Amino acid sequence: MENNNEGNKEEPLLYIHQPNFQKPARKMQDSFLSEDVAEIVQKENIVPQEVKQKQSFTIPPLGSENMIEVEQEISDETQEEIKKPVSAADYFRRNTGTSSRKSWNLTPVKSFRDMSIPEKLQYLSGFPSSQQPYSCEFITENQRYSGTLSKYEPDRIIVKSSQGDTNAVDVKDLQAIRIMI
Structure with missing residues (x-):
């Protein structure tokens, strides 16, 4: 019987006449050079020329x-x-102690509350079509509009309410935008 420590095991018989297959040798990598x-x-082997x-x-x-x-x-x-x-x-x-980890240069994301109104509108208009947009409350001086941002243009937005009505709101009239949960 073969030694199981070497990783060689007898496999089940699959054919009436068994072909003699060459099994590949398994080797682990011991060292490398880059x-x-x-x-x-x-640098370690450098010896001054005078000495x-x-x-x-x-x-x-x-x-x-x-x-x-x-x-x-x-x-x-x-x-x-x-x-x-x-x-x-x-x-x-040797390299884990001397070199620092790679940085991915990720910038921290602002919370929605800390964003300005143009940043909030840009964020709300950037959802992919596969994701449902957030329902928000758009607050102006005279009125509050609740619904999702349907279209964003630099001077106005179109808000679609949950009933299907659309309202056009000027961006300069917006005072606040809140996400409704």
Whole structure:
């Protein structure tokens, strides 16, 4: 029987004569390299040209008390060749702390009460045809009109009441607009 930990399970027999299908190997991504990561790795590996890295160690000879000291200079070419691969987890750990989250540049929406009359009319006229418009109360100095905004022009509006009557109101005469709930 096959090991279930590897993800290989016996599938049900579907044909009388079973074809020998090649099953794809499942592999997870261990590491990746992007331009940002390459720049960060290069910044980490930058060594000033004046200072050369030296690797030193001492070897005690077996029969004597004197120590032999060996110094080996590592050239810039070999330093560039020694680049450690960056795993995906390390990349995200490093970048979540340093970079801020992306901003969507969303502007806060004013409440209907805080809008001016032209802004309210623009808002009420901007509903899509699939959405039912809000029933409002349009207040002038002499009269109150209740209904929905049917048509908006720069100098006048047409209000359709719930009975089907239409009333034309000048925009300059409007004092307030309230949404009726």
